[in-house]
Amino acid sequence: MATTPEPSSRTLAVSGQNLWLWRQEARRSAVEADIPVAEVDWLLQEVAGIDPLSLRLESFKARSHIELRYPLPVLTQLWQRRLCDRLPVQYLVGITPWRRFSLKVSPAVLIPRPETEYLIDLAVSATGQSATPQLDAGQWADLGTGSGAIALGLAEAFRSATIHAVDYSHDALAIAQLNAQQLGFESRIQFYQGSWLSPLASLKGQLSGIVSNPPYIPRDELQQLQPEVRDHEPLMALDGGIDGLDCIRHLIRTAPDYLRPGGVWIIEMMAGQGDTVAQLLHQQGRYCQIQILPDLAGIDRFALAYRQE
Numbered sequence: 001m002a003t004t005p006e007p008s009s010r011t012l013a014v015s016g017q018n019l020w021l022w023r024q025e026a027r028r029s030a031v032e033a034d035i036p037v038a039e040v041d042w043l044l045q046e047v048a049g050i051d052p053l054s055l056r057l058e059s060f061k062a063r064s065h066i067e068l069r070y071p072l073p074v075l076t077q078l079w080q081r082r083l084c085d086r087l088p089v090q091y092l093v094g095i096t097p098w099r100r101f102s103l104k105v106s107p108a109v110l111i112p113r114p115e116t117e118y119l120i121d122l123a124v125s126a127t128g129q130s131a132t133p134q135l136d137a138g139q140w141a142d143l144g145t146g147s148g149a150i151a152l153g154l155a156e157a158f159r160s161a162t163i164h165a166v167d168y169s170h171d172a173l174a175i176a177q178l179n180a181q182q183l184g185f186e187s188r189i190q191f192y193q194g195s196w197l198s199p200l201a202s203l204k205g206q207l208s209g210i211v212s213n214p215p216y217i218p219r220d221e222l223q224q225l226q227p228e229v230r231d232h233e234p235l236m237a238l239d240g241g242i243d244g245l246d247c248i249r250h251l252i253r254t255a256p257d258y259l260r261p262g263g264v265w266i267i268e269m270m271a272g273q274g275d276t277v278a279q280l281l282h283q284q285g286r287y288c289q290i291q292i293l294p295d296l297a298g299i300d301r302f303a304l305a306y307r308q309e
């Protein structure tokens with residue numbers, strides 16, 4: 001498993017000119033390796049604390065010294081891992097932005113994606129549109145919490161709710177808990193190790209909402225994923241079984257017993273799964289107002305339904 005070196009406790013300084021030269025070389029190698037050059041600047045923001053404008057205008061070049069989290073040769077080694085091992089830059093620096101949060105990530109968790117941010121907006125608008133009272137309060141679940149991103153988003157959006165975050169992976173839960181502590185949400189989110197809803201048996205019939213971004217990649221397609229994903233993100237976060245729908249089918253089948261009447265069920269899915277997911281929700285017979293919703297690019301990526309009253 002890839003690990004990022006611990007930041008040095010020594011003060012490590014380089015001249016702006018030297019760092020500029022390092023950046024030029026890294027940008028050249030990024031182009032050659034077909035990696036977005038913007039990732040070099042992201043790395044420099046994190047390890048050298050240089051703001052995006054100074055990077056864009058290259059004004060940092062005039063500074064006599066810039067403090068780094070790692071010595072320059074270690075930075076070079078890190079960048080080599082990005083180039084040669086295709087290690088995602090988020091794992092290199094150990095953090096990723098998501099909504100307004102800066103989340104700790106490691107190869108134990110999926111790197112939360114920008115499109116997943118929309119699940120929180122869907123949850124907020126679903127509670128606003130519902131006739132069921134106080135859907136934005138009470139108990140909410142984030143199933144397959146990974147880094148804790150969705151649980152944190154829900155905790156921030158629904159100030160009176162308690163969030164129950166479940167993951168099968170102990171290592172993922174450790175990261176999620178750390179994120180909750182660092183962002184000041186530890187009293188609002190409870191964490192459970194186990195499979196989907198099974199650790200929440202005591203909450204049957206009480207959940208105001210269930211939100212999940214489950215694994216949904218068909219098994220045969222895993223090998224065709226980009227190396228950054230295939231070789232570094234956890235298989236347990238990706239593998240959705242033969243047709244990609246194993247976890248979604250399970251969540252459709254089990255969620256009605258856990259939702260309160262009128263409670264909302266929201267998931268992310270893969271492009272092309274919308275028709276089948278809508279059909280499964282209809283067949284289950286206990287959902288209403290079933291909707292398949294697009295992402296910002298207009299591609300169907302989300303499903304939303306309410307438990308019948």
Ligand SMILES: C[S@@+](CC[C@H](N)C(=O)[O-])C[C@H]1O[C@@H](n2cnc3c(N)ncnc32)[C@H](O)[C@@H]1O
Pocket residue numbers: 109110111112113116143144145146147148149150166167168169172194195196213214215216236237238
């Ligand atoms: C696609 S990732 C989503 C992570 C995070 N919610 C996000 O959106 O970035 C799916 C998550 O489901 C978890 N998972 C897989 N199988 C599970 C199961 N049977 N029960 C609970 N969690 C599971 C994985 O460990 C992984 O963290």
